[in-house]
Amino acid sequence: MSHRLLVIEDVAAARDHLVQLARRALEFQPENIVVAATLSQARAAILSAVEADLLFKMALIDIALPDGSGIDALRDLRTAFPETICIMTTVMAADSTIVSALAGGAQGYLLKGQRDDLIIRQLRLIESGVPAISPPIARRIIEHFRTRPPVSESDDKLTPRERCVLSVIAKGARVADAARELGVAETTVASHVKSIYLKLGVSSRAEATLVATRMGLVG
Amino acid sequence: MVPIRTFVFALLLVSTGAILTVAMALGLSGFDGSSYAMPQAIITAGERILVTPADLIEEPDVLPERAAQVAFFSRQSDLALAMQVPGAQVETRDATGTALVAEVRERTLGDLPFVFWFQVLIGVVSVLIGAWVVGLRPADWGARMFALLGLFLPTFAMPAAIYSTRPLAMDGTLFEALSTLNHFGACAFGAALVCLFLAYPRQLVPPSIFAAVFALTGILFVLDVLHILPVTIHHATVAVQMLAAIVAAMIQWWLSRRRPVDRAGLRWFLTTTLVGAGLFIALRAMPPVLGMGDNFVISQGYAFGLFLTVHLGLAAGLARYRLFELNAFAYRVWFWFAGILLVLAVDLALVVWLNTQVWTSLPVAIVVAGLLYFPLRQHVLERIFTPKRAAFTRSSEIVDLVFTREAEQRDEKWDTLLASLFDPLDSERDTASPVTVPRASSDGSMLLVPSFAGLDARRLRLADRGRRLFGPDDIRAIDTLLDLGRIVEEGRAAYKLGVVAERDRISRDLHDHLGAQLLSALHTVDAGEKDELLRRTLSELRTIVSEEGSGEQSFADVMADLRPEIADRLSLVGITLDYRVAGEDALLPATAASALRATLRELVSNVIKHADARVVSISADVKDGRVTLDVTDDGRGFEQEALDGPGRGMSNLKTRAAALGGSIVFAPAGALDDIAGVAARLKFPLEQPIAASLP
Numbered sequence: 001m002s003h004r005l006l007v008i009e010d011v012a013a014a015r016d017h018l019v020q021l022a023r024r025a026l027e028f029q030p031e032n033i034v035v036a037a038t039l040s041q042a043r044a045a046i047l048s049a050v051e052a053d054l055l056f057k058m059a060l061i062d063i064a065l066p067d068g069s070g071i072d073a074l075r076d077l078r079t080a081f082p083e084t085i086c087i088m089t090t091v092m093a094a095d096s097t098i099v100s101a102l103a104g105g106a107q108g109y110l111l112k113g114q115r116d117d118l119i120i121r122q123l124r125l126i127e128s129g130v131p132a133i134s135p136p137i138a139r140r141i142i143e144h145f146r147t148r149p150p151v152s153e154s155d156d157k158l159t160p161r162e163r164c165v166l167s168v169i170a171k172g173a174r175v176a177d178a179a180r181e182l183g184v185a186e187t188t189v190a191s192h193v194k195s196i197y198l199k200l201g202v203s204s205r206a207e208a209t210l211v212a213t214r215m216g217l218v219g
Numbered sequence: 220m221v222p223i224r225t226f227v228f229a230l231l232l233v234s235t236g237a238i239l240t241v242a243m244a245l246g247l248s249g250f251d252g253s254s255y256a257m258p259q260a261i262i263t264a265g266e267r268i269l270v271t272p273a274d275l276i277e278e279p280d281v282l283p284e285r286a287a288q289v290a291f292f293s294r295q296s297d298l299a300l301a302m303q304v305p306g307a308q309v310e311t312r313d314a315t316g317t318a319l320v321a322e323v324r325e326r327t328l329g330d331l332p333f334v335f336w337f338q339v340l341i342g343v344v345s346v347l348i349g350a351w352v353v354g355l356r357p358a359d360w361g362a363r364m365f366a367l368l369g370l371f372l373p374t375f376a377m378p379a380a381i382y383s384t385r386p387l388a389m390d391g392t393l394f395e396a397l398s399t400l401n402h403f404g405a406c407a408f409g410a411a412l413v414c415l416f417l418a419y420p421r422q423l424v425p426p427s428i429f430a431a432v433f434a435l436t437g438i439l440f441v442l443d444v445l446h447i448l449p450v451t452i453h454h455a456t457v458a459v460q461m462l463a464a465i466v467a468a469m470i471q472w473w474l475s476r477r478r479p480v481d482r483a484g485l486r487w488f489l490t491t492t493l494v495g496a497g498l499f500i501a502l503r504a505m506p507p508v509l510g511m512g513d514n515f516v517i518s519q520g521y522a523f524g525l526f527l528t529v530h531l532g533l534a535a536g537l538a539r540y541r542l543f544e545l546n547a548f549a550y551r552v553w554f555w556f557a558g559i560l561l562v563l564a565v566d567l568a569l570v571v572w573l574n575t576q577v578w579t580s581l582p583v584a585i586v587v588a589g590l591l592y593f594p595l596r597q598h599v600l601e602r603i604f605t606p607k608r609a610a611f612t613r614s615s616e617i618v619d620l621v622f623t624r625e626a627e628q629r630d631e632k633w634d635t636l637l638a639s640l641f642d643p644l645d646s647e648r649d650t651a652s653p654v655t656v657p658r659a660s661s662d663g664s665m666l667l668v669p670s671f672a673g674l675d676a677r678r679l680r681l682a683d684r685g686r687r688l689f690g691p692d693d694i695r696a697i698d699t700l701l702d703l704g705r706i707v708e709e710g711r712a713a714y715k716l717g718v719v720a721e722r723d724r725i726s727r728d729l730h731d732h733l734g735a736q737l738l739s740a741l742h743t744v745d746a747g748e749k750d751e752l753l754r755r756t757l758s759e760l761r762t763i764v765s766e767e768g769s770g771e772q773s774f775a776d777v778m779a780d781l782r783p784e785i786a787d788r789l790s791l792v793g794i795t796l797d798y799r800v801a802g803e804d805a806l807l808p809a810t811a812a813s814a815l816r817a818t819l820r821e822l823v824s825n826v827i828k829h830a831d832a833r834v835v836s837i838s839a840d841v842k843d844g845r846v847t848l849d850v851t852d853d854g855r856g857f858e859q860e861a862l863d864g865p866g867r868g869m870s871n872l873k874t875r876a877a878a879l880g881g882s883i884v885f886a887p888a889g890a891l892d893d894i895a896g897v898a899a900r901l902k903f904p905l906e907q908p909i910a911a912s913l914p
Contacts, residue, residue: 092761113757115750117791135779171775172782172798 004032006049006059008042008073009089010066014112018060018089021116025123026058039068043076050080058085058127060110063093063101071104078105087126099140103200108132130175130190131197138170141200158199165192225357229350233343233373240339240377241331243393244384248302249326252319253386256311261387262320263304270387274298277383277519279398280453285446292391299388309387326386334520338380341527342373348530360426361419367411369530375404376523383519399444402453408526409460410436412492416467419488420481421474423467436460461496468492483688491532495525613640614703621672621707633674640700641666641693643679652676657697663688671701672708724809725763733760739871755820759813771806774846777815778839785823785837792827795834802841805905814875814903815848818883821872822850822899830854830897841905846881848901851888856895872901879903 005028009015015035022028034049034056036042042065049056059077061070074086088101088109098109108126110119126132145158158166168178175193179186258275261268274294282288301307307323349369356362378397382389414429439456442448468489475481499522613636620632630648637646643666654667654676666689668677682689733756740752778800786796807815819837826835832854840847876883881903888896 091757092764094764111758111761113754113761115754115788118787121787121791134783135776139776170779172779172800174783174786177783177786 002032002054002057003028004034004049004054004056006034006036006042006045006056006061006077006084008036008039008060008065008070009062010037010064012037018112021119022058022060022123025120026127037066039065039070039073042073046073046076046080055081056084058087060087060089061106063088063090063097071101074101074104074106085126087123087132095136095140099137099144099200102137102141102197105197105201107194107197125175129194130186131193133169133175133193135170135172138166141196142166142170144200158196162192162196162199165189166196169193223354225350225354226347229346233346236373236377237339237343240342240381241328244331244335244381245326245328247326247381247385247389248299248323249330249386250309250311250323251321252311252313253309253321253326253330254332256313256319258309258311258387259318260310261298261301261323262308262310263301264306266301267310268298268301270298274388278379279382279394280402280451285451292395294391295388295394296391299390302388330386332384334518335380335384338376338520338523339373341524342376342380345369345372345527345530359418360422360429361415364411364415364418364429368408368415371404371408371411372523372526372530373404375401375408376520376526378404379523380520402443403440406436406440406453406456406460407433409457409464412464412496412529413460413467416464416471420471420478420485423470423474464496465493487532488529492529495528495532499523499525613700617700617704618707621704621711626673629672630674633677636700637668637677637679637697640696641679641682641689642684644681644684646677646679648675649678650675652678657694657701659689659694663690665689666693666697668697669701672704729763733763751824755817759816762813762816771808772812773804774807774812774839774841775800775804777807777812781816781819785819788823788827789835794827794832797834797836797838799836799838800840801838805841805844805846807846807905811879811903811905814879815846815901818872818875818901819848819850826850826852826854826897832896844905846901846903846905849898850901851896851898853888853896856887856897876901876903880906 003026005019005022005026007015007018007022009018015037019033019035022033023030034045036045042061056077061073061077063070065073070088074088077084077086085108086106088098088106089112090098090109091112101109108122108131110122110132112119114122122132142163164182165178168181169175173181175189176186179189182189258270260270273291276282276291279288279291282291302309302323308320309323310318310320312318346369349366353359353362353366378400382394382397385394410433413432417423417428417432436456439452443451443453443456468485471485472482472489475485502517502522502525616632616636620629620636623629623632634646637643649667652667652670652675654669657666657668659666664681666679666682668679670676679689682693736752736756736759740749740756743749743752782796782798786798789796823835823837826832830852832852834853836849836851838849872883881901883899883901886898886900888898
């Protein structure tokens with residue numbers, strides 16, 4: 001697998017900083033790093049990568065871009081390269097925005113204001129398969145599954161184990177803490193969280209379909 | 220309840236009349252086959268009196284001269300006497316020509332023919348309709364005359380019912396008395412009809428004229444009864460009355476040309492009156508004039524039913540045009556009454572026609588009423604009382620209207636919505652309307668819609684482009700719509716208020732927290748410390764803009780959100796975290812939550828920078844409205860830390876605690892068991908001092 005990185009970020013200083021941190025965390029080579037400052041640049045980069053058949057291992061996507069939302073870039077990237085680890089970056093996006101990005105297929109998110117060593121640590125964790133999650137996000141997800149309209153599909157409901165993981169994280173546990181508290185391996189908790197994100201996406205799509213059906217747009 | 224009292228009084232009155240009529244009809248001598256076979260002769264002991272067709276006429280009025288009438292009544296007395304001789308028989312011939320001889324006997328209810336009951340029934344119905352209308356509009360001369368019309372119909376119909384269905388003969392004196400009563404009723408009915416059209420829809424003359432009409436009629440009646448004049452003037456009187464009524468009606472019609480309300484009611488009323496009276500004249504009054512003798516198209520009893528069309532026509536007009544403000548209750552009276560009547564009528568009909576026992580026909584009556592009448596009645600009720608214009612189907616339009624920002628567009632949309640609901644003849648805005656609930660004007664011509672959601676009140680005139688008046692259904696429809704609109708409007712206002720409050724919160728938070736923190740960062744020389752301050756500012760900023768930062772925050776949530784951040788920071792420098800949150804959850808004001816976060820982060824920073832610790836325990840507790848936060852490390856201890864100089868950090872901590880209305884104290888962690896370290900304890904009440912803000 002090619003070790004290529006895509007960084008979508010409009011603030012030049014922040015972009016350079018992110019590139020530096022990503023290199024330090026995961027040893028990306030400068031020639032394997034593609035940067036984009038706008039949504040349209042990002043789309044062009046994705047397109048040329050598709051044409052050259054060079055996939056990205058990881059993408060850091062700023063949620064707020066000058067010409068659109070990073071969630072659009074995320075969607076394009078998911079379609080072009082389903083394998084790419086997509087990480088949303090933000091200075092101060094609301095939790096609800098982050099949850100919708102996670103539902104759109106992002107594996108995690110970074111708060112750009114954090115200390116360098118914390119960001120590096122999170123990048124490594126995500127790369128090793130431990131998804132990013134926080135107590136407020138966990139609470140939002142719990143709320144989402146509790147209040148959304150009933151959809152008949154069974155693959156978008158949380159299992160009791162997943163609900164348990166969410167509630168522990170909502171109380172302040174990190175993935176490692178949750179594993180210790182629940183007496184399971186860290187990878188187990190990680191796979192639960194990933195599965196939750198997946199269901200979040202499924203339930204969001206199912207919800208969108210349901211709304212569309214109710215409005216008479218479909219069927 | 221004047222309407223009910225009037226109705227009940229009328230019911231009692233007309234029942235008495237009906238019972239009296241039935242009793243008198245039963246007092247006549249009868250015989251088998253009297254209702255279908257033609258009597259030929261009366262046979263008494265050895266004597267055979269032949270019956271002629273002239274003896275069988277229904278109505279003595281058809282006889283042209285007084286002398287003929289006198290002779291007729293005297294012959295009737297003779298025949299009636301002959302029938303009362305013991306053992307008298309009547310020889311009859313039925314439709315096939317078969318001769319039969321029947322014993323004279325007492326009449327029973329079953330002997331009374333249908334046309335008799337029909338006349339009694341129209342008398343009862345007309346009185347009740349009249350009482351119903353005058354009960355609802357007691358002060359209205361039109362209604363009073365209408366009630367009199369109803370009262371005089373049985374006055375001529377019930378006596379006629381007795382003599383026109385007599386079995387062959389009755390006492391001449393009684394016959395003449397009933398005939399006179401019939402004349403009286405007919406004249407009075409005619410007078411009432413003239414007065415009715417002088418009073419309805421507009422009162423054209425003062426009440427004294429009504430009295431004059433009745434007085435004149437009375438004089439003509441008395442002259443006729445006393446036979447002072449050489450000719451009978453009864454028919455002439457009635458004809459003149461009819462003509463006068465038609466003229467008055469035409470005047471009313473002409474006057475109503477610019478008043479759709481009047482015309483709507485008059486159209487029905489006039490049509491039914493003219494058709495009813497006209498048909499009666501054509502079928503009953505004209506044949507004798509044209510020399511057709513007693514050879515009528517229909518029996519007089521049924522012809523009387525034509526007058527009832529006047530009443531039924533008005534009732535239909537009332538129901539259709541809402542001529543008066545009649546509520547659903549006013550109509551229900553009739554359904555109850557009709558229900559009782561139907562049960563009685565079916566029962567009676569079965570008693571009479573099937574000649575069966577009372578105990579077998581009652582269940583049949585119940586079955587017929589249950590299977591046919593009640594479903595039918597339900598259907599009629601629903602048709603009458605269900606609003607035709609369901610307001611709730613307009614809910615999306617009213618929501619759209621309330622959310623329309625431009626005042627002009629709102630007004631336009633409101634007008635469009637009202638127009639599509641009621642299609643009024645015209646609509647105007649009324650800025651000074653005192654109306655707070657929708658209501659119709661007393662004649663139903665106007666619908667007053669109160670002002671709502673900043674829109675002016677509206678005054679709608681005549682529904683369906685003037686074809687219809689406004690009624691209770693319309694009021695209910697607009698009421699429902701307004702209720703819905705008001706709920707939406709309240710929701711919108713609350714939302715707007717919420718937006719303003721949220722903006723206030725954000726600007727206050729920005730000023731209180733971020734201003735101070737950025738100022739501190741600006742004046743910090745050390746690069747690392749400056750970065751740290753800026754990061755915290757960013758973090759606070761995120762909290763402020765995110766939904767969780769609004770208003771009060773859960774203490775448990777604030778503590779939960781801090782935990783991963785602190786755990787990460789400590790683990791990077793190899794310090795173990797022991798984190799406990801106990802006590803009940805509580806809501807913290809945003810300022811307190813912010814101060815709590817800042818304090819905890821500062822304390823953790825101090826431990827990382829100065830303490831050289833291996834374990835940090837953080838425990839928080841809420842009890843009795845007080846928050847206690849302990850941060851304890853196992854590091855170098857207080858004295859070393861103090862030597863290193865807590866600097867501005869320490870003074871900031873104390874200022875924050877004071878702003879929260881609480882305190883922060885530091886003590887050696889191991890004072891008792893000789894273990895080093897620092898124990899910091901922050902305490903503050905949940906009830907915040909009013910001007911709590913950070914330095």
